[in-house]
Amino acid sequence: MTLRAAVLGHPISHSKSPALHRAAYARLGMEMDYTAIDVTEDALPAFMAGVREDVRQVGSWRGLSVTMPLKTGMLKEVDEVRGVARALGVVNTVAVEPAAPGDTNGATRLVAYNTDVAGIVNALRYAGATSAPKAAVLGGGGTSAAAVAALKELDAPSADVFVRDVSRAAEAKAAAAAVGLPVQILPLGGAAAALAAADVVISTLPPRAADPLADDLAQLFGQRGSGSSLEAARPGVLLDVAYDPWPSRIAAAWQEAGGTVVPGLEMLIYQAVEQVRHFTGLGDAMPAEVIDVMCDAVGAPRRVF
Structure with missing residues (x-):
């Protein structure tokens, strides 16, 4: 029997998750059909009812990757929420797992996780982010929740969260x-100076939404480099979760000023690694070379975990 997994969202045609997951399962020698399925919020309950029926009758489903706009709605469709996902109320992963001994509701359960947090933490650590960083987040939506939790794991004392509204x-x-984690909610306009002074900045804004801020940063960095009184150390680490188009304008401005830029593609890889561990049941026993082929599948540098 060919096993099944998928990424759900709307829209979803742009997703790189199929390339990442298919590469992993091929390397593991597993017959796992991983696809991208367009599912709206309204259609999610019916879709999940079908998944449950398959799990009960056939058993082909092994897991679901969950992206916008389904990260909160999925909470109602699972049997259990574990780890940081329970605290955040935001999930991006659903695994089909054996039921606990004595569970009378069936042989398997749908268990939700949030691997975005691990994806952000690993991406930032690999880029050299220091512990207890002075931190800022751009955007206040679902991914910002994972960003806030990741900063807590990095021992940030607090964070400024800049939002459009x-x-x-x-x-x-x-x-x-x-x-x-103590946070201060601030307007996005005029955030450039605070971002330039931060050790870690995580942008969770949609593609191009940070373009006006990128222009402000470019101007500020230009003034710094002109020998004026604004002369200062180079920027810290910027993780921009958007990866299409790349480089984003804010990433280009940051890198031009000498800062370290982490593309959203790296976060995507690292969170997908955790999903593969859940879907296969391998956990930490998953071979390291699986990560190599996942990086190759999307043209990313190989990373050491």
Whole structure:
């Protein structure tokens, strides 16, 4: 029997998850059909009912990667939420796992996780982010929740969260409260000086949404380099979760000023590694060379975990 897994979201045709996962399962010698499926929020309950029926009757489904706009709606469709996903109320992974002994609801359970946090932490650590960084987050939506939790894991004492609309940062605020990280919600306009002074900046904004801020940063960095009183150390580490188009304008401005830039593609790889571990049941026993082929599949440098 060919096993099944998929990435769900809307829209979803741009996703690189199929390339990453297919490379991993091929290297492991597993017959796992991993596809991208366009699912809206309204259609999610019916889709998940079908998954449950398959799990009960056939058993081909092994896992689901979950992207926007389904990361909170999926909470209602699973049997259990584990780890940081439970605190955040945001999931990106659903694994089909054996039920606990004595569970009378069936032989398997749908268990949700959030591997975005691990993806961000690993990406930043590999880039040289220091412990207890002075930190900032751009955006207040679902991915910002994972960013806040990742900063907590990096022992950041606090974080500034810059948003386009300060009245719409509920997910970032909830994440901060859940993990115990003090945050300050601030307007995105005028954020350039604070970002330039940060050790770590995580942009969770959609593609091109940070372009106006990139122009402000380019101007600020240009003034710094002109021998004026604004002369200062080079910028810290910027992780831009957007990866298409790449480089983004904010990434280009950051790198031009001598800062370290981490593309969202690296975060995507690292969170996908954790998903493969869940879907296969291999956990930490997964061979390191699987990560190599996943990097090769999307043209990313091979990383040491």
